[in-house]
Amino acid sequence: MDLFEDNSLTTRSDVQDAARSLLAPLERHASPGGARVRPGVTGAHFPDAAAELEGFARPLWGAAPLAAGGGDFDHWERYRAGLTNGTDPDHEEYWGAVTDYSQKAVETAPIGAALALAADDLCRPLADDTRAAIADWLRGINGVDLPDSNWLFFRVLANEGIRAVGGEPDESQVQADLDRLESFALDDGWYGDGPEGACDYYTAWELHTDGLLYATLADDRDPERAARFRDRAEAFAGEFDRWFAADGAALPYGRSLTYRFAQGAFWGALAFAGVEAFPWGELKARWLQHLRWWAQRPVCSADGTLSLGYAYPTLKMTESYNSPSSPYWAMKFFLPLALSADHPFWQADERAPDRPTDTVTQGPPGMIVQPDGDQVCALCAGTPSGDPEKYNKFVYSTRFGTNVADGDDRTGAAPDSTLLLSDDGDQFRSRRRIVDREVRDGVIRSRWEPWEDVTVDSWLAPAAPWHVRLHRIESERALTGVEGGFPVPAGGHASAAEGRTAAAATAAGDSLLRGLDETRDGEVEFLPPNTNLLCPRTVVPTLCGEHEPGTTWLATAVLGGPQGLVSERSE
Numbered sequence: 001m002d003l004f005e006d007n008s009l010t011t012r013s014d015v016q017d018a019a020r021s022l023l024a025p026l027e028r029h030a031s032p033g034g035a036r037v038r039p040g041v042t043g044a045h046f047p048d049a050a051a052e053l054e055g056f057a058r059p060l061w062g063a064a065p066l067a068a069g070g071g072d073f074d075h076w077e078r079y080r081a082g083l084t085n086g087t088d089p090d091h092e093e094y095w096g097a098v099t100d101y102s103q104k105a106v107e108t109a110p111i112g113a114a115l116a117l118a119a120d121d122l123c124r125p126l127a128d129d130t131r132a133a134i135a136d137w138l139r140g141i142n143g144v145d146l147p148d149s150n151w152l153f154f155r156v157l158a159n160e161g162i163r164a165v166g167g168e169p170d171e172s173q174v175q176a177d178l179d180r181l182e183s184f185a186l187d188d189g190w191y192g193d194g195p196e197g198a199c200d201y202y203t204a205w206e207l208h209t210d211g212l213l214y215a216t217l218a219d220d221r222d223p224e225r226a227a228r229f230r231d232r233a234e235a236f237a238g239e240f241d242r243w244f245a246a247d248g249a250a251l252p253y254g255r256s257l258t259y260r261f262a263q264g265a266f267w268g269a270l271a272f273a274g275v276e277a278f279p280w281g282e283l284k285a286r287w288l289q290h291l292r293w294w295a296q297r298p299v300c301s302a303d304g305t306l307s308l309g310y311a312y313p314t315l316k317m318t319e320s321y322n323s324p325s326s327p328y329w330a331m332k333f334f335l336p337l338a339l340s341a342d343h344p345f346w347q348a349d350e351r352a353p354d355r356p357t358d359t360v361t362q363g364p365p366g367m368i369v370q371p372d373g374d375q376v377c378a379l380c381a382g383t384p385s386g387d388p389e390k391y392n393k394f395v396y397s398t399r400f401g402t403n404v405a406d407g408d409d410r411t412g413a414a415p416d417s418t419l420l421l422s423d424d425g426d427q428f429r430s431r432r433r434i435v436d437r438e439v440r441d442g443v444i445r446s447r448w449e450p451w452e453d454v455t456v457d458s459w460l461a462p463a464a465p466w467h468v469r470l471h472r473i474e475s476e477r478a479l480t481g482v483e484g485g486f487p488v489p490a491g492g493h494a495s496a497a498e499g500r501t502a503a504a505a506t507a508a509g510d511s512l513l514r515g516l517d518e519t520r521d522g523e524v525e526f527l528p529p530n531t532n533l534l535c536p537r538t539v540v541p542t543l544c545g546e547h548e549p550g551t552t553w554l555a556t557a558v559l560g561g562p563q564g565l566v567s568e569r570s571e
């Protein structure tokens with residue numbers, strides 16, 4: 001089913017219609033009391049009751065701004081009933097108390113934000129004792145332990161909801177959480193997701209977007225902090241802009257990618273908070289072009305609900321905390337709908353910005369970002385923790401995406417854009433245990449230890465449209481190595497492997513891998529279906545070799561780009 005059928009996504013009215021079209025299909029999946037929504041049958045690591053709370057709460061990220069800006073919405077009665085019943089301990093659909101580290105704590109954020117933005121529609125018609133019960137339920141987050149990460153913003157926003165229903169927020173807790181959140185700030189407007197956390201989309205769709213939401217709601221109460229949040233966001237805008245291609249595609253990097261167009265929520269949050277980091281028309285273009293990119297992808301189930309997956313439905317790329325309702329975190333994208341029609345963001349004519357053409361180093365995420373025509377590639381130093389395939393591939397691309405591991409893969413790991421090593425020819429290990437990394441002088445270096453007696457130093461350098469990889473392996477055991485290039489769609493592709501070169505060419509783009517050492521041979525491998533984030537079936541050029549104990553040097557030139565690039569550059 002089309003995401004936004006026959007919607008050009010150009011005007012405020014168009015985007016209002018888009019939000020409504022995403023929200024409406026959920027109604028058939030709502031419980032009789034309205035407090036629980038379950039659009040699918042798959043499970044997450046937390047109980048079904050929490051997943052069904054997700055289904056109630058996350059759509060409010062879109063419904064509340066829609067109402068705050070005067071947009072029509074037909075389902076407030078159901079949401080009011082759900083809020084009433086979900087916070088009533090005597091009702092069969094009661095959500096249960098918020099407990100330490102629980103998923104319920106996450107869902108207090110959209111409820112709190114919705115109460116603050118759309119109180120007239122969500123809670124004003126409710127009785128005083130019902131509003132008091134809502135405040136009591138939200139207040140439960142003030143007494144629990146939370147991960148030392150973006151989760152602290154959930155408590156901040158929950159307390160904004162308590163304030164909106166006439167309750168007493170815990171100001172000392174809120175200020176302590178905000179102080180801690182600000183301690184995560186890094187250079188150039190970046191935040192880490194906690195003291196040791198990654199710099200990924202949580203920097204944008206959580207730490208910055210929630211910070212800008214708080215800055216707007218609390219501007220008169222906490223003006224100095226609000227100003228810092230705005231200043232930091234303005235500094236981050238130019239950095240984050242590097243992650244987007246001209247067609248609106250964002251780098252498929254990091255976790256929680258099933259939240260999809262939440263990737264563009266930061267652009268909308270800038271508008272909502274009045275931060276003109278780019279001229280209004282250019283900011284509007286960035287925001288809308290990203291949504292249009294998603295509108296061309298088959299991301300909905302047959303009934304119109306958002307599926308689990310990225311550019312198409314697939315469970316293979318999900319995390320253990322993804323329930324059928326998880327994708328509705330994407331509704332954070334719609335925050336600008338809270339702005340009036342005469343706001344300069346809506347009044348501005350959309351103007352496509354000039355895209356960056358220079359390669360830049362981004363220190364906090366450990367990247368060298370290389371624009372190349374209509375794609376963006378990011379060479380990555382990797383992270384010591386986190387999913388190795390979503391954080392620790394050598395390069396991520398808006399054109400080619402990345403593949404995740406699957407049990408059907410003969411290597412036990414996806415070989416694209418990485419180096420895999422095995423000591424038995426059966427189970428392979430990728431760059432996971434990173435013990436050191438740096439980005440200096442336009443080169444990335446990482447040291448990783450796939451075994452206690454094996455150390456690999458990897459250097460990555462841009463050379464658009466190529467990039468070059470150099471690896472030094474120090475090993476006390478014999479190893480088999482498989483190094484991969486960019487994955488490309490299978491079917492209708494032309495592939496070739498000769499000597500130290502392997503290539504695959506398709507209408508969607510070409511990929512070539514050339515060994516600069518003399519120890520490996522080229523192959524083109526079919527990868528397990530539904531493991532690539534962008535395309536259900538893919539192949540990848542690889543270089544394969546056997547490496548004796550001792551010191552081994554490997555050097556690789558990697559090329560990826562539009563159709564025809566391989567034939568132009570393969571001489």
